Amino acid sequence: MIGMVIGLLGHRRQVLTLCVMSALSAVLQGAALALGIPVLRESLRHDPGAAARWLLPLLAVVLFYWLTYAVAENVGSSMQPPLRGRLFDLLSDKILQLPLGWFDGTRPGQLTTLISRAGTTTQLAVSAVLTMSGALLPPLAVVVGLAVFAWPIALTVAIVAPLILLVQIATTAPTARSEAKEAMAEAEAGSRIIEFTHAQQPLRVSARADKGLRSVEKALRERHSAARQHILRTALLLKVSGLAVYLGYLAVLVVTVLLSAHSNMDAPTLVAAMAFAIWTLRPISDLPGAVLVWQSTRRSLQSIKDVLDEPTLPEPTVDDAPLPGVPLVQLSDVTFTYDGGTAAVRQVELTVPTNSMTALVGRSGSGKSTLLHLISRFWDVTDGRVLIEGVDVRNMSTATLMSKISIVPQDVYLFDDTIEANIRVGRPDASAAEFAAACRRAQVDAIVDELPDGWQTRVGAGGTLLSGGERQRVAIARALLKDAPLVLLDEAASALDAHNDAAITAALGQLRQHRTVIVVAHRLETLTDADQIVVLDDGLVAETGTPADLLARDGLFAALWHERERARGWRLTS
Numbered sequence: 001m002i003g004m005v006i007g008l009l010g011h012r013r014q015v016l017t018l019c020v021m022s023a024l025s026a027v028l029q030g031a032a033l034a035l036g037i038p039v040l041r042e043s044l045r046h047d048p049g050a051a052a053r054w055l056l057p058l059l060a061v062v063l064f065y066w067l068t069y070a071v072a073e074n075v076g077s078s079m080q081p082p083l084r085g086r087l088f089d090l091l092s093d094k095i096l097q098l099p100l101g102w103f104d105g106t107r108p109g110q111l112t113t114l115i116s117r118a119g120t121t122t123q124l125a126v127s128a129v130l131t132m133s134g135a136l137l138p139p140l141a142v143v144v145g146l147a148v149f150a151w152p153i154a155l156t157v158a159i160v161a162p163l164i165l166l167v168q169i170a171t172t173a174p175t176a177r178s179e180a181k182e183a184m185a186e187a188e189a190g191s192r193i194i195e196f197t198h199a200q201q202p203l204r205v206s207a208r209a210d211k212g213l214r215s216v217e218k219a220l221r222e223r224h225s226a227a228r229q230h231i232l233r234t235a236l237l238l239k240v241s242g243l244a245v246y247l248g249y250l251a252v253l254v255v256t257v258l259l260s261a262h263s264n265m266d267a268p269t270l271v272a273a274m275a276f277a278i279w280t281l282r283p284i285s286d287l288p289g290a291v292l293v294w295q296s297t298r299r300s301l302q303s304i305k306d307v308l309d310e311p312t313l314p315e316p317t318v319d320d321a322p323l324p325g326v327p328l329v330q331l332s333d334v335t336f337t338y339d340g341g342t343a344a345v346r347q348v349e350l351t352v353p354t355n356s357m358t359a360l361v362g363r364s365g366s367g368k369s370t371l372l373h374l375i376s377r378f379w380d381v382t383d384g385r386v387l388i389e390g391v392d393v394r395n396m397s398t399a400t401l402m403s404k405i406s407i408v409p410q411d412v413y414l415f416d417d418t419i420e421a422n423i424r425v426g427r428p429d430a431s432a433a434e435f436a437a438a439c440r441r442a443q444v445d446a447i448v449d450e451l452p453d454g455w456q457t458r459v460g461a462g463g464t465l466l467s468g469g470e471r472q473r474v475a476i477a478r479a480l481l482k483d484a485p486l487v488l489l490d491e492a493a494s495a496l497d498a499h500n501d502a503a504i505t506a507a508l509g510q511l512r513q514h515r516t517v518i519v520v521a522h523r524l525e526t527l528t529d530a531d532q533i534v535v536l537d538d539g540l541v542a543e544t545g546t547p548a549d550l551l552a553r554d555g556l557f558a559a560l561w562h563e564r565e566r567a568r569g570w571r572l573t574s
């Protein structure tokens, strides 16, 4: 684990100083106790002079012990903030480098748990070093001391102590397993509770709230049973290891009795040796707890290491220069397969002329969002090339690529901050006039008029104070303010209210005036307004053309169009 801490977090000198000082102080603690053996023996012999002669070295060892322990503790506590800081730095740097696609699914939840536990992990790693050395080394030093005065008793301890350790190791392994199982059950129960709170609306609408509750109850029951099993195993471990230690005491007593009968060792030597031998076995009972802490800290460090080892997308050292006069976006023979899945998009050819609007259409799962993600390099293509201004996105730094793209996702995430701060994320140094113009064009000022504190209204975590359509308008204002040449927009799949629908149509109209827009289109207005429609079917481009051409062709687009038209009760008039 020490190598892992150094490998992950550096601070080699402090970590090694901590280990050396902890080990030294533990050995000195044992030596101080070992020096107590002759003091006790000479006192029992009523020879205070001889006993006093041992007191001076004893005092020197105690002082050194105190000094090294103080240094170890000081190093341990003073290295906590830098270790924790380094861990947060590493994790946050990694978050910035990980491909955006990595954050799909359950990973953000796991990352949150890791980050929230990171502080405790470094603390536990340091205290595990102190506890382990304190439990192991002093008994060893005392055994060496015992060997000088009463070797048969030292030999007994040297045989009994490893046996006690073996018993403890045998009982610690299942306890470690039950601890890991409990941690997993706890994480699962946490996820189920979060899911249950988030899914209240659909659950109640479908009158299935009890079903959601049942899954929470099941997870809680499993967590309860895992916790119970862990408590039982821990109790058993403590009892069995306690019993092993008592049997060890008994062995020392038996050997002492045998020595009193069959050896010429005097009573003071026997009593002193026996007392310290019994003491030697005591700290061994602290070991199981220390080993459990050691193992769980190791597991936490391993999870952190796994995240840090996640592959990042390669970054070029120098960006390729954009080519003049080429279409803004070109996809050439693009195929992409998610880990372990089948190809989500296949052999896609797509040209998006500068300052045009391209609408991606297709049934659910046909690959529309995947195409948007590949253009913004959430992932690298499996085959083919994505070109922006004629440059392969793999030959562009993330900063350059992101300066060219604004993304308006379907589920817009807003920070728990004011509405103004959320829009200014697009371009923090925008002037007041630029900010006002972007908000007007995205029709956000109409939203703000209704809010209690105007632009300074806080929108809540994720933006829950606003409706989905309003959040998209805020994201469009961000995109207008950022002024990137390419806007990738994933329209909300669910129907918007009439007011938001009209506002989004107007905002999109503003966006497309000076920018290239690629939109995953769910609304008929967007389809009518698009310069080009690309219809995807099971990852393949099935049709490409203007809305009128495709309707005339009466193929997949026409079928999708009529489905949506029926759903809205609309009819194409132009």
Ligand SMILES: Nc1ncnc2c1ncn2[C@@H]1O[C@H](COP(=O)(O)OP(=O)(O)OP(=O)(O)O)[C@@H](O)[C@H]1O
Pocket: 104, 338, 339, 341, 344, 362, 363, 364, 365, 366, 367, 368, 369, 370, 371
């Ligand atoms: N992160 C992922 N890991 C694995 N498979 C994925 C992932 N995201 C999407 N897929 C799969 O890739 C295929 C294309 O999905 P994609 O989300 O691009 O389709 P879509 O047309 O945007 O669908 P929708 O309209 O429902 O959003 C689907 O089969 C989907 O299950």
